[in-house]
Amino acid sequence: MFKTLKNDIPASIVVFFVALPLCLGIALASGTPLFSGLIAGIIGGIIVGSLSGSKIGVSGPAAGLAAIVLTAIGTLGGYENFLVAVVLAGVIQLLFGVLKAGIIGYFFPSSVIKGMLSGIGIIIILKQIPHFLGYDADPIGDEAFLQVDAENTFSELENAINNIIPGSLIIGVIGLLVILFWDKVLAKKAKFFTIIQGPFVAVVLGIVFFVVTQNHSSLAITQSHLVNVPIPDSFSSFLGQLTFPNFEVIASYDVWIIAFTIALVASLETLLSVEATDKLDPEKNVTPTNRELLAQGTGNILSGLIGGLPITQVIVRSSANIQSGGKSKLSTIIHGFLLLISVLLIPRLLNKIPLSVLAAILLVVGYKLAKPSLFKSMYQLGWKQFLPFIVTIIGIVFLDLLKGIGLGLIVGIVIILIKSYQNSHFLHKEVDINDKNHLKMTLAEEVTFFNKGAILNELDKIPQNAHLEIDVRKTQYLDYDIIEILDDFIIKAKDRHIEIKIISTQKTIENPESFVKFYNEITPKKSKK
Template sequence: MFSHQRINQQLMGNIQRSKVFDLSHLQGDIRGGVISFLVAVPLCLGIALASGAPLFSGIIAGIVGAIVIGIFSRSALSISGPEAGLIVVVLGAIESLGSFPAVLLAICLAGVFQIGFGYAKAGIISNFFPSSVIKGMLAGIGIILIIKQIPHLVGYDADAAEEIVLLPNKGIDIVDQFRLAFGQFNVAAIFIAIVSLSILLLWEQSWVKTHRLLKNIPAALVVVVLGVFINELLKTAYPQWALGGNHLVQLPVADSPAAFMQLLTMPDFSQIMNPKVYAAALSIALVASLEALLSIEAIDDLDPLKRRTPTNQELKAQGIGNILSGLLGGLPVTSIIVRSSVSINAGAHTKLAALLHGSLLLICVVAIPGVLNMIPWASLASILLITGYKLAPISTFRQLYRLGKVRFLPFVTTVAAILLTDLLTGIAIGMAVGLFFILRENYRKGHQTDTIKTESGQLIRIRLGEHVSFLNKAGIVSLLRDAPDNSTIEIDGTQSTYIDRDVLDAIRNFRSTAQSRNIRLIFRRPIASELVSPAQRMNSVRYRDQMQEV
């Protein structure tokens, strides 16, 4: 009995510390779940359309991603679902396998791979993402969101997928979208957008945030309701100006249970022995896992409580979600920054927002799809535009600029690369720039040099750092080579716990050169009693044995 009570107390303590289900934030979680749900409906449909898949597969992925992954994930704020970064992967899989049911089987297998990644502890790679690159990723996504909403604000709604890329290799790029958008202004869309943006900006005022009634009403919900009201009013008074077609959300409507079942697609298990299925599954698993880890890292950065998500558990949760999504006929899922940030901006603090998001998506798709199809794109675009600005505020650019080029250049490079290429390529370029600065700092801090003039000549003291890798070899060799004749070189390695063999060999090889140039070479190293671990003592013995001749 005592052990059971103790276990229960520990579990309750863990839940309270993590604040994953903290009901004190219930109002904020409800706002976050409702607003992110409204934004998710058209995006799920648009991503399915752009992927060449049945429209309802996007909705299924949105439901499974929010509810199933929300249950198994330990992230407090992440919302998962279909993501634009997977569009190219799904298109390639459909082209390679020849049918969407075969792709569904690949999605199920991708989930199995992801669970394997989790047990293999592959989530550790998220620890190697520099914070400046993560901030650059958020800012790049924010800028793209802002730019891509402008056509929607003036009534051009053909690009419903909201892919995180401005200049795609195929299809219409952002320049063509602007040209088409500004060549066909829609007065109703512009009016709804102006009203929507005005409300969103008004709700940012301090007096609204402290108002007893208004502070509890989500601005985005007011925007959506008012957008529907204005358009319905136009249908009555000025039907020629009212929005319709692709200017509104277009959700498939089933008028009977049989029709609803026809919207579902099942995996083709007859392809289980097809090697192309496994190749497609591995591609989906790798891209979805990488995007999930990047998104989780960014969402944790946005978390007002600064909680950290166990990445290996997240990979397992994503794998479970993809298995179920594939079995039910849905697209592959991953953690999504845009929907999660919309939820956070609306006040979400726990995963109840994600669970409510998925539940509303399920209920409304089954019960009231016609009501959702009344929402104008201009209203949703206004919400996404403000979300984009909050992801890329000017203050972030100023802050990183003040921190110096070591932080600012990887940040701004990531932003520029994402804008000019795509999300993953941009992050890879930003990581490369960040790695360059890391290596440069490692090169600089691997040793310090002091030059002292004495009566007997010049003393050059080289103090080695705690960890001296092969990256520091070039700098040390350069110092030894440039040392003046008849000088004394003292290499102090007493503070080092590791010195790479290449560095030791370079110092040993300098011995003959030092003798011919009348240079006195002294190498100081830690003794075993000063070190605390057996490995360090072994290093000390190795230093002594290898450097005795020097």
């Protein structure tokens, strides 16, 4: 891990600035003490980050659980009672990990995962525009389209336009321009500009702007438009902010129902985030999902014991980590320590950061998740990929995360059933008796995303220095998810010194550079459509 410190430290700073307002905002949206969100962020970074097998995934409180938390506290009659459910949810997640339930994540098609990423990116943009303009009436992290105050995402945008705060807008624009210029121009000029990241510079400029203009009536930014971190008077008062569970209610039926609900939703969100994060990872690392469930369960037990919110792996923070150059889990762990140190030592300095600058950072993150080029590429892949993709996005933006994913998954399954009802699908691997390092993998007529888990398992078992033949002569339909898996394997095979031969009816190729390129060459245009 320590070999990548030069990448991980700058990335951890960016993730810290993204995580800080989200931890506070999610706690506010959940109806819990603000400190509970910071506890979850600290444990998600340090504890879950240390135990997880993911190199670039970041865990913390999730906005998708805010509505469940808010309702559960009312049902259980207090936050202390709710914390018991959080602890039990962690225990249930440990059980999920032991039972190897992590394989569930492999049954979500690539189009739905990419739709989830794009949908979250669009939500980030829509929800951060008001804060960018200086309109901070709603808590950061409020992902709901229809809100409890009878407003919705678009009406809030209209309200923001009618309530622009000049100082917030100016420093937000400056911060956004600095981030873009740093990323597109300066980072390519000298190594220094890759170590000191643009978002960090934008935050520093935001603090300077607040200090300089606080006595200027037209540009001054008031406290309601700044980060709001609880300020402890001493270490004892810091500990005094901790809340402990009331285990007297552990036998309550409602506590166990809510615990199971949190465990199920948190595990699902984590597994989807793991799948999405692995797709974004430029080094194509594969996160062990069962170990991730064990790490998340441990984190939730500890978070519940000291007053923290439920924890999941979070795609917003994970994608910020990847986009900022994070290479190992050290960036996640350092970001957790930065949260802890900042709350202890510099809360007053943090409370001078304008929310519009943090919104500028998140606008860039949102755009990178929902690039127009992704929509174009998914459309070009054909309706079988584009329809689940776009349905997932619409569902996430206008309903919520899990409903959007559910709708996209239903559409994806219907398409697969339509395509697969004529033929069965299987995976067959042969070992040469004379040379056990010589393997042959034959794909069936129909190979869909249902086969992802089996294929990943077989490819992972292939030893170093092996020779693998992949026979696709019988294959009539190869799902894009499987194409991606084989393409990723070809990239990683070089590091494992595995020689690859691909055999089709049209051609045979040794050690291909890309399975996608090979598949496009052997597939007639009519078939791809």
